[in-house]
Amino acid sequence: MLEALGACIDDGLIGAWRARIEQAGARLGWLNQQIVARRHAAGVSLAITAPIDQLFLATEVNEWALCAALFEQDPIRWSELETALIAQAVETADNSAAPASTLPPTIEESAAFLRFDQLSRLESKPALRALLEAATVRGLPYVVDESDLTLGTGAGGRDFPLARLPAVAEVRWEELQDIPTALVTGSNGKTTTVRLLAALARAHGWRAGYNCTDGVYLGEEALALGDYSGPAGARMVMRDRRTQAAILETARGGILRRGIAVSQAHTAVVTNVSADHFGEYGIDDLAGLAQVKLAVASVVPANGLLVVNAADPQLRMHAEDLVRRFGRSPLLGWFTAESDQELLREHRLRGASTCGVRAGRLHLTHGGVDHDLGPIAAMPLSMEGIALYNVANMAGAALAAVALGIEPKTIATVLLQFGRDPQDNPGRMMRYEVGGVTVLIDYAHNPDGLRGFLKVADHLRSGAGRLGLLLGHAGNRKNEDIEELAQAAAEFKPDLVVVKENEAQLRGRAPGEVPRIISAALRRLGLAESALRAADSEVAAAQCALDWARPGDMLALPLHTAQARAAVAALLETRRKELD
Numbered sequence: 001m002l003e004a005l006g007a008c009i010d011d012g013l014i015g016a017w018r019a020r021i022e023q024a025g026a027r028l029g030w031l032n033q034q035i036v037a038r039r040h041a042a043g044v045s046l047a048i049t050a051p052i053d054q055l056f057l058a059t060e061v062n063e064w065a066l067c068a069a070l071f072e073q074d075p076i077r078w079s080e081l082e083t084a085l086i087a088q089a090v091e092t093a094d095n096s097a098a099p100a101s102t103l104p105p106t107i108e109e110s111a112a113f114l115r116f117d118q119l120s121r122l123e124s125k126p127a128l129r130a131l132l133e134a135a136t137v138r139g140l141p142y143v144v145d146e147s148d149l150t151l152g153t154g155a156g157g158r159d160f161p162l163a164r165l166p167a168v169a170e171v172r173w174e175e176l177q178d179i180p181t182a183l184v185t186g187s188n189g190k191t192t193t194v195r196l197l198a199a200l201a202r203a204h205g206w207r208a209g210y211n212c213t214d215g216v217y218l219g220e221e222a223l224a225l226g227d228y229s230g231p232a233g234a235r236m237v238m239r240d241r242r243t244q245a246a247i248l249e250t251a252r253g254g255i256l257r258r259g260i261a262v263s264q265a266h267t268a269v270v271t272n273v274s275a276d277h278f279g280e281y282g283i284d285d286l287a288g289l290a291q292v293k294l295a296v297a298s299v300v301p302a303n304g305l306l307v308v309n310a311a312d313p314q315l316r317m318h319a320e321d322l323v324r325r326f327g328r329s330p331l332l333g334w335f336t337a338e339s340d341q342e343l344l345r346e347h348r349l350r351g352a353s354t355c356g357v358r359a360g361r362l363h364l365t366h367g368g369v370d371h372d373l374g375p376i377a378a379m380p381l382s383m384e385g386i387a388l389y390n391v392a393n394m395a396g397a398a399l400a401a402v403a404l405g406i407e408p409k410t411i412a413t414v415l416l417q418f419g420r421d422p423q424d425n426p427g428r429m430m431r432y433e434v435g436g437v438t439v440l441i442d443y444a445h446n447p448d449g450l451r452g453f454l455k456v457a458d459h460l461r462s463g464a465g466r467l468g469l470l471l472g473h474a475g476n477r478k479n480e481d482i483e484e485l486a487q488a489a490a491e492f493k494p495d496l497v498v499v500k501e502n503e504a505q506l507r508g509r510a511p512g513e514v515p516r517i518i519s520a521a522l523r524r525l526g527l528a529e530s531a532l533r534a535a536d537s538e539v540a541a542a543q544c545a546l547d548w549a550r551p552g553d554m555l556a557l558p559l560h561t562a563q564a565r566a567a568v569a570a571l572l573e574t575r576r577k578e579l580d
Helices: 011-028 053-071 083-091 109-123 124-136 190-204 230-239 252-258 288-299 311-317 324-326 342-349 388-406 406-414 445-461 479-490 513-524 538-548 562-579
Strands: 002-005 037-041 043-048 143-146 148-152 158-161 183-185 208-212 217-220 219-224 245-249 267-270 306-307 331-339 353-360 361-366 369-375 429-434 436-443 466-471 496-500 532-535 553-556
Touching: 011 037, 011 043, 011 053, 011 109, 043 053, 043 369, 053 083, 053 109, 053 553, 109 324, 124 143, 124 148, 124 496, 143 230, 148 230, 183 288, 183 388, 190 208, 190 245, 190 388, 190 406, 208 230, 217 230, 219 230, 230 245, 252 288, 267 288, 267 353, 267 388, 288 306, 288 311, 288 324, 306 388, 331 342, 331 388, 342 353, 353 388, 361 388, 361 406, 369 406, 388 406, 388 445, 429 562, 436 445, 436 562, 445 479, 445 553, 466 538, 479 513, 496 513, 496 538, 513 532, 532 538, 538 553, 538 562
Parallel strands: 183 245, 183 267, 208 245, 267 306, 306 331, 331 353, 436 553, 466 496, 466 553, 496 532
Antiparallel strands: 002 043, 037 043, 143 148, 148 158, 208 217, 217 219, 353 361, 361 369, 429 436
């Protein structure tokens, strides 16, 4: 995919680009090629498909097609374009994983095609194509990256270096297997859903591997720490021979930058979409974001289950369009945290799987059979039925679990236990009582997540005591997104807001820039100067809030790194011991 930014990309230019892509594809023998031009606020995303062993070449073809179209449209303006392409090729040659060509980039068509022929021969890996075709015929999943091919997954997989691939006949196909695999994506609730699904898999008797924003885990063992919610984390899970079931957090950024790491999964959950990360990678609105999240449907087979939030209008609309988009659609399962909606009843009548709340109890319907999973208020994740977003996470996880083959009885047992121990779901709705002060810790990284978090905090304090809050944001958000987070906070009229620097998430912003935007927005929204504090780190912000609090108060602490969360948990434990 090539991002063409600016207003000069008109329909005529896109048509000329497309025609050249078709010419090059025909010359190179790329069958069933797809060519897509998608307009967005900053320009156009120009995307093409190519064989898996021609992807570096595909970037060259894409760039040439646009540059040749630009030169044809205005030769004077773009007279130096070829020189710039050559200089760029020389600059990147030593650091590139792409095959080296003796021919320099050129815009002239016949010379460009000769160069493409040479690059195609250099990059070609017939053995890779043959192995992937053989795996597909056998219904066997695979994972491939720049250096290795994995046939089968987890305990049933085997790795092969791309430089030394076997022939199809040399592979012991009978030893390779699939493992139960679920993908989880969405704007909020991904990590909670992943952890809950991993707990359900363990209760079923599988050794579950999972990746999320906190790291990569196999059972209780941390294989890597940090944000591994993209393809790198998924590959680690799928390539560990100890993994018997895989639960893969699949974030928006990873999908847009690298695609989906696995070739197939038994089920996928899309929790919701909310306004976040707009302006990145050509996604400017909820409709575009819903389409990104629903890309997981492309790796769920027709007999698999795509689990979708029925309460999300964007997901409802775009989930119904999957056949047009991908040429097929998996079975759809629908969930909601709200009382049974007409939509769920209609889907049940058509034989679909659903999960929702009826008369205060969570009901799962699968295969035409209704299963009562128990009272919502007794499930620790629901915070006595208050945290509706966690009710939604439980409903989505229940549907994915039953699609993996986990018994409803096991699901019900786990839902009545999971979340009782804070380490079941670290960093998400963790509750502490310290010297009469209630402290809640959550991720709450966008306006919708923060509103859900503060609704729980506000309910628990029941109008008594003061509300203190930490507020910060990652730097890779637009100013309007940061201001919207401040708006969400102001709606709950907090008595204290400690505006914090998310020091590990500056992401291109200068230190202090995001806190200044938040503070200015809070003042405009009517918060008194006396209610505002500032801190240069997440831990310092938590310390400030704790120093302010008195018995009966509620502190809502959104913390965004595992390191800050661990430090604050240690701080709370120290305070508790001092007060005891």
